[in-house]
Amino acid sequence: MAPDKMIRMGNQIAAFFRTQPGIDPAVKTLEHITDFWEPRMRQQLRDYVADGGAGLDPEVIAATKMMA
Amino acid sequence: MKDFIIPDDTDMGTPAKEGAPVSLIIDGFDVTVPEGTSVMRAAAEAGIKVPKLCASDNLEAFGSCRLCAVEIEGRRGVPASCTTPVAEGMVVRTQSEKVRKIRKGVMELYISDHPLDCLTCSANGDCELQDMAGAVGLRDVRYKAPENKELANHFATRNTSGEANPEWIAKDDSNPYFTYDPSKCIVCNRCVRACEEVQGTFALTISGRGFDSRVSAGAADDSFLTSDCVSCGACVQACPTATLQEKSIIEMGTPDKSVVTTCAYCGVGCSFKAEMQGDQLVRMVPYKHGKANRGHSCVKGRFAYGYASHKDRILNPMIRDKIEDPWREVSWDEALSFAAKRMRGLQDTYGKKSIGVITSSRCTNEETFLVQKLTRAVFGNNNTDTCARVCHSPTGYGLGQTFGTSAGTQDFDSVEHTDVVVVIGANPTDGHPVFASRLKKRLRAGAKLIVIDPRRIDLVKSAHIEAAHHLPLRPGTNVAVVTALAHVIVTEGLMDEAFIRERCDWDEFQTYAEFVSDPRHSPEANEMLTGVPASDLRAAARTFAAGGNGAIYYGLGVTEHSQGSTTVMAIANLAMLTGNIGRKGVGVNPLRGQNNVQGSCDMGSFPHELPGYRHVKNPEVRDLFKEAWGVDIDPEPGLRIPNMLDAAVHGTFKGLYCQGEDILQSDPDTKHVAAGLAAMDCVIVHDLFLNETANYAHVFLPGSTFLEKDGTFTNAERRINRVRKVMAPRNGYADWEVTQLLANAMGADWTYTHPAEIMEEIAATTPSFAGVDYALLEEKGSVQWPCNEDHPDGTPLMHVDGFVRGKGRFIVTEYVATDEKTGPRFPLLLTTGRILSQYNVGAQTRRTDNVVWHEEDLLEIHPHDAENRGLKDGDWVKLASRSGETTLRATVTDRVSPGVVYTTFHHPDTQANVITTDYSDWATNCPEYKVTAVQISPSNGPTDWQEDYAAQASKARRIVSAAE
The missing domain is CATH 2.20.25.90 (ADC-like domains)
Structure with a gap:
């Protein structure tokens, strides 16, 4: 997937959970990505974060770092 | 032929009524019927047919033909039995010398102005006039012309002197059907x-x-x-x-x-x-x-x-090495072994997860079940998706989060009990016409209507109906509008507190109420953003909250947005706020697009869940299927359609079996879809026609129509309906058989001999279908899931005594603007939809006479925007977005607001989806079809893209027959 698309999709998820009260948006972002993103997509995200993760929201970066 | 059913279609004369029982005597028989029933219907209930012509049980009684006259003791004259309601103790005689004479006289008058060409008449054998003439014993017509004159009539073209009959009107055969x-x-x-x-x-x-x-x-x-x-x-x-x-x-x-x-x-x-x-x-x-x-x-x-x-139907399997080659007709065996070898070869080279399937929302439940089983049990991965990805996947997510199930809450009958209807992002008179007729009937009986749509759809104002409120919002601002409705309801204290306390999580409601009460969610604060006048929005909120039974019906104008899932949650919030869940006349009603899109979701077509909406991460669910199928189920979610295409472009997804979908035309950002398909080494298209996707296919497996197979479809109200085979498949096999052949060519050992056996497997593995089998469907006609031990007769209404998840959950719905924004280059917003006569990509309807109503896609543009660009009605225009450009003709109309343009996507030569982008819903990847920033300019011909596309398509469709 094109990096800008991955960044947008990740940030869109974080943008929703950021608005939710009483939860940790990074944890919820992680759960959502784990539930719905195929392993190749998650790997691409991990690789991208390992390279600095430019353009990704902090919650997405935090979520990615929590990935097993 | 055991599946054939001879329907009992006796016309009862007048509609059924609900009411207290009333007993009467008809021709000496005791009859008890509900109050308000006509004497005619009461007689029919007792098996007594009263002659009739103007009455029919789907119409209110009219009382014009007088053929149904009866005698009633104690009443004068001979009342019409269709317009006379029953009364307690009434004694009716449907046959007597008196009524017989009257009926014969009536028929004699009718027949005196009717041609007697019965033998050659097209209604011969199916004519009520003929039947009634027989029933009343008419033997003679005594009316004679006066001396030197003709008997005036409507049927003779000329009189006996050869003069044209002024009363005669020629046949109108303008309608194609x-x-x-x-x-x-x-x-x-x-x-x-x-x-x-x-x-x-x-x-x-x-x-x-x-x-x-x-x-x-x-x-x-x-x-x-x-x-x-x-x-x-x-x-x-x-x-x-x-x-x-x-x-x-x-x-x-x-x-x-x-x-x-x-x-x-x-x-x-x-x-x-x-x-x-x-x-x-x-x-x-x-x-x-x-x-x-x-x-x-x-x-x-x-x-x-x-x-x-249609002559375009492909009836023989075809293969080719490369998509540049012409198609070669081959035997089923050759096609299947070619496909199986290629697919297995790809897995050997690129890994188990390099291939997948797209199940069809047009095929049966049984067929869909097999296609997802193919990927899970034979390919060994979860790469399955379906067209619901691009339509109602946000419904699944949004309702799942709030209510605990993706199920729409009502049956269609429910609309007969509703008082206020909200239609949001749906155009039922075009997209769901039969439901629209039922809705309009209720509206004419006094229910109120609120339409939330950028366009002035027909429901806003048409014959004898008018919406109480039309909120013409700017595309992409659904969440802001629905949240503002909730703001009004909460801040004005119009919510149903008793319902919320009893049925919902009260703490979550408190948080939600605080969120929604914030002045930034008021209609006034959002007016500039949404384009909806605050006073109209406030009035609509009050109408909905205080108007009695409130029902929300919505379509793809809700889901196909970057905040599609959030809007679904906002709608669920609105229903809970007003206590409109769990009884007739209320509810959240997703209007699903295709015939079996509900069923395809139920059957586990999504890459993250097994049949019955159970996530693949749950080991107990995987164990269940391991038990049934004898293979380990992959615990990781598979690729969704857009992800498959991305992975294809990236080189890790190489093979696709696509049954009954045309993703090249129906999915957004055509160029990206084409690039993804072109990058694959084995695309298997299983369809009736060489559709657009088949231009990029290596294997074509001919499909069967719904007339040629047995199975079930599940409609938008979760109703499982039988599909019955009325003719042999012209291509040789029903679609479930084709999938089975492919699976077996790849090493499976499937032995289904009838779809009923597949349904048994579905019932055995899927709790909401546990009670479903073909015998039950024969007996009941249809059943709505969940159908199991707890609900043996199915479930017309959901959440009656409590939400599926326990307490209903209010979710904060913050508006987040889409990244798709207008600007100097692309100043207008394009939104897309359907038209009555055409269906989806048009593969079926374009191959019927329905094209007389819609032979091309047109662009609706507001007079103001048209004038700015020097465009007139019927002009060719170029429609361009950052994704691509196409040309089509303009219709200048104020149905759309200034700044908004609209078109349909039924024709591949227009290909509206070359314009749409790859933006999608945050939760589900459902594409944002409904918002694309575009520019319009005058044009004098097809774009380069259209010409290239047409050339490629025509080249890709060449067929070398087996004999050559």
Whole structure:
């Protein structure tokens, strides 16, 4: 997937959970990505974060770092 | 032939009523019927047929033909049994010398102005006038012309002196599917009443008075085709004579048997009788006991079945090495072993997860179940997705989060009990026409309507209905508008606190109430953003909250946005806030697009969940399927359609089996879809036609139509309806057999011999289907899931005693603007939709006479925007977005607001999806079809892209037949 698309999709998820009260948006972002993103997509995200993760929201970066 | 059903279609004369029991005596028999029932219907209930012509049980009694006169003890004269309600203790005689004489006199008058060409008449054998003449014993017509004059009549073209008869009107055969022959008309009014009461279009009227009374479509110089007639067929069905007659009957004659089946067009899922001569389909007639449609139909299901025998249908398997090659017709064996070898080869080279499937929302549950089983049990991965990805996946997510299940909450009958209807992002009169007719009937009876849509759809104002409020929001601002409605309801104290306390999580409600009460969510604060006047929005909120039973119906205008899932949650919040869940007349009602999109989701077509909406991460669910299928289920979610295409471009996804979907035309950002398909090494298209996707395919497996196979479809109200085979598959195999052949070619050992066996497997593995089998469907006609031990008769209404998840959950719905924004280059917003006569990508309807109503996609543009660009009605325009550009003709109309343009996506040569982008819903990847920033400019021909596309498509469709 094109990096800008991955960044947008990740940030869109974080943008929703950021608005939710009483939860940790990074944890919820992680759960959502784990539930719905195929392993190749998650790997691409991990690789991208390992390279600095430019353009990704902090919650997405935090979520990615929590990935097993 | 055990699946054939002979429907009991006795016409009871007048509609059924609900009421306290009333007992009376008819012809000496005791009869008990609900209060309000007519004497005619009461007699019919007792098996006594009172002669009738103007009465029909789908129309209110009219009392014009006088044929149904009866005698009632203690009453004077001979009242019409259709218009006379029963009364306690009434004693009725349907036969007596007196009424017999009257009836014969009535028939004599009718027949005196009717041609006696019965033997060659197209209604021969199916004519109520003929039946009634027989029933009353008419043997002679005594009326004679006065001396030196002709007897005035409507049927003779010329009188005996050869002069033209001024009363004669030529047949109107302008409609492609039926004719209107005024010479056979008895002016019983049934067609006019059907158009009003059943369809709600009011296209027909009776012009003139007395002897000059004629059925007339539209204004004086209109034909049926140019009038407002929507060709639903209700008038044809109502006509007791040959006046309104299907052309297929005129051509072929009367059918000799009839089989109940389910329409394969939209998500309403109408029941039809397929009327047959041998294995030839003569006509489709809506089945009155069908619980979704209650005897009504639209132009697609009723008439647009000609694609099944269209010359474009591909009946032999075909293969080719490269997509640049022409197709080669081969045997099934060769095609299947070619496909199996390629797919397995790809897995050997690129890994187990390098191939996948797209299940069809048009095929049956059983077929869909097998396709997802193919990927899970034979390919060994979860790479399965379906067209619901691009339509209602946000419904699944949003309702799952709030209510605990993706299920729509009601049945269609529920609309008869509603007081306020909100229609948001849906255009039922075009997309779900039979539901729209039922809705309009309720609106004419006094229910209020709120339309939230960027366009002034027909429901906003048309014959005898008018929306109380139309909120013409700017595309992309759904969340802001629905949240503002909730703001008004909460801040003005209009919510149903008792319901919320009892049924919902009160703490979450508190948080939600605080969020939504914030002044930044007020209608006033959002007016600039949404374009909806604050006072209108406030008024609409009050109407909804305080108007009684409130029901929300929504469509893809809600889901196909970057915040699609959030809007679904906002809608669920609104229903909970107002206590509109868990009884008749209320609820959250997703109007699903395709015939079996509900079923395809139920059957585990999504890459993250097994049948019955259970995530693949759950080991107990995987164990269940391991037990059933003897293989380990991959615990990781698979690729969704957009992800498959991305992975294909990236080189890690190489093979696809696509059943009954045309992703190249229906999915957004055509160029990206084409690039993804072109990057694959084995694309298997299983379809009726060489669709657009097949331009990039290596294997073509011919498909079967819904007339050629057994199975079930599940409609938008979760109703599981039988599909029945009425003819042998022209391609040789039903689609479930083709999938089984492919699976077995890849090493599986499937041995299904009938779809009923597949349903047994579905029931055994899927709790919500546990009680479903074909015997039950034979017995009940249809059943709504969940159907299991707790709900043996199915579940018409969800969440009656509590939400599926326990307490209903309010979710904060913050508006987040889409990244798709207008600017100097692309200053207008494009939104897309459907039109009545065409269906989805048009593969079926474009191959029928429905093209007379819509032969091309048109661009709707507001007069203001048109004038700025020097455009007139009918001009060719170039439509461009950052994704691509195409050309089409403009329709200048104020149905759209300034700044908004609209088109349909039914024609591949326009290909509206070359314009749409790859932006998608945050939760589900459902594409944002409904918002694309575009520019419009005058044009004088197709774009380069259109020319290249047409050239590629024509090259890709070459076929070398087996003999060459």
